[in-house]
Amino acid sequence: MAYDYEKYIRPGKLPHIWCPGCGHGIVMKGLIRAIDTCGLKKEETAIVSGIGCASRLPGYLDFCTLHTAHGRAAAFATGVKMVRPEMNVILVGGDGDGTAIGGNHFIHACRRNIDMTYIIMNNKIYGMTGGQFSPATPTGDKASTTPYGNPDPAFDIAKLAIGAGATFVARGTAFHANQIDKLIAEAIQHKGFSVVEILDDCPTTYGRRNKFKSVIEMMNYLKESTVPVKAAEKMSPEQLKGKVLTGVLYKEDKPEYTEEYAKVIARAQAAK
């Protein structure tokens, strides 16, 4: 049976701006299924983004949606969540938005363990501005501003999130479409700051420059370069060489920020 996405999509807002072959639409559908699974109410859910292709996603969805400035989604969302801890807050955006210009807000949202879910669509490039390299672009790759190959090392976004204190970190890919909603649903249900990195493709500005002949090749790359974390347990270091792990990479229970602030309120009022 075909899934009823229409229920969550704003009437008249499609078609979206994404190029043919871009994985963002796959992620959006996964997000919709996850929201449906979790039973989130539209009026009680804020979807917040920064700037970039991925950050246009909230406009298509029928929730309280906030398309902020470049890099600032996590900080805007922190304000929303502080004032209304009862709201479900979901962040969406790209690798450049989230880990370059928004890197500071990202790591501090992780550190606070504030109850939000951040979906980072990592296509390794600044797509909207025409394909400049991002902090997630692998060393040596071509981008419009690395014509001789990228001299920068790349972030491992999931590791960055774990190191900064996020209490749920998962990774999926745009190829593994049926896994996306499960990872996001688990992230939403987790109390604390959860990060879901989705390895994504940008055929227009990244694929062309880096010898991917087609979208299918890019999708195959997402499939072949990744290994589920469970399967990896049984694999040798040689077999794992060059592979990226997918699935739930990290999970722990730690005090959540708005609940901790509620304790601050209780202490202040007791001392009054």
Added chain:
Amino acid sequence: MAKKVAFLQGNEAAAHGALYAGCKFFAGYPITPSTEVAEVMSIELPKIGGKFIQMEDEIGAMAALLGGSLAGVKALTSTSGPGLSLKQELIGYGCIAEIPCVIVNVMRGGPSTGMPTGPSQSDIMCAKWGTHGDHPAICLVPASVQEVFEETVRAFNLAEKYRTPVMIMPDEIVAHMRERIVFPEPGELEVIDRTAPSVTPDKYKPYDTSFGDVPPLAAFGSGYKFHVTGLNKMQDGFPTTKAEIVQAEEERQVRKVEANKADIMKWEEYQIDDADVVVVAYGSTSRSARFAVDEARRAGIKAGLFRPITFWPFPEERLLEISKKVKGFISPEMSLGMCAGVIKGCIEGNAPVLGIFRVDGEPVNPGQILDKIKEVK
């Protein structure tokens, strides 16, 4: 019952003024010389169930401020020069997305790190032109601790009434000096709350001009769902590049303030009626100016003081009127002529403007102003 009296710093008064106005959320980042505002809010907000958060940087503080306000509460941040520069993009976001909020900016020496503990009045142009693009600007410049309190309340009123960020900018002297303050009773000062939408969620549009130039703003989490963006938007909040809509919306955003200047502007005139020389001064400098005007009067010189309390929008029409009957203006200021430039911009060359510009971290003293008053022939 006797009113509550306290001996407070200007910064502390700003925090208490915000609380009087009903502020329930503070997001900030530590910066000298404004930190007392944050400190008082961190103590007081949780007592009344409000929220305080110290963010990771100035930009994050401004972002959280806007997010908090959009979630439906009155929101405050405090900063100083370098922080104001960093916040500018998001101040513009607040202007275009029309999210009310109040920014206390304590003016210290600049540019850049400048003189963190020295007083200044050189952020005044940054308050109007700091963020890119056309946008409304409201900026209040109190001169005493009591006035910091009262103008902070007014800053919230203007922010909520006109759905836009409002800045209140005491200079470091006003922010740090202590004076007696008499707390107004609840109800004594007007407190304006945000207009809630009168339509049901299915009919709601966040920029619905059928309600006038300032459409009601619903809160996230209150049963209304809508889209907010920093892109040029239509009445329903979604982005557009349609020329006529962009033009109309941009004009409306600026008109909210321009068409309501009479309501927003506030100034004080002292010994102006028969004055030959008018000193235009605001903030702590106006206190030196008043001292000098009194001295000048004692010496038989007809001097007066024009003190803007709202710096933006600037009371230009009134100053133009005054300029027609005076021999000269004095602009004492802790900047290299920013205020003098504004004065010149409104008086159509009717009188000379003599400046006293100090950026050495010291206030313009009354003696300097008196000497300059004597120069006007």
Added chain:
Amino acid sequence: MSRYELRFSGAGGQGLITAGIIMAKAASIYEGRQAVQSQSYGPEARGGASKSEVIISDTIIDYPKITKCDALLAMTQEACTKYSDDLKEGGILLYDSDLVTKLPEGNFKKVGFNIINTAKNDVGREIVANIVALGAMVALTGQVSRENAEKAVLSSVPEAFIELNKKAFNMGFERALAASK
């Protein structure tokens, strides 16, 4: 003119900013006069010379800083040298006689006693030297009554230290009177 200008100066950490605040509070809250207090901020307030300025008046105080100092407290030689330039003719200089040995020239009343040692040895805690000095300034300047100043002191210190500060304030007040005779 009723405008009276006081400066409390010394080294950062000696509590002179607090002393100035209490003096201003005494005038504006308890005495019903007008007062403004301001201070030097920044690195200078933590080591090196530090100052707290108080203007007291019966009418509105416009200029909040010192124009001509009526009374100067100097708790270190450095502060005395740095801040005595604008001391008014006929004004008052109160200094710690153990620490300030080179007195500025000038036609003003110079009153010295061992302020810090009084706090340390006679009151029992060096930390209240600022309150000893405040008591002395109150006695010498006559800008606020002894009763109102004491009220301001007691409303500004933690409960547990009320007796200590009361003793410090009164001892300072008495010593200054004795020293100025």
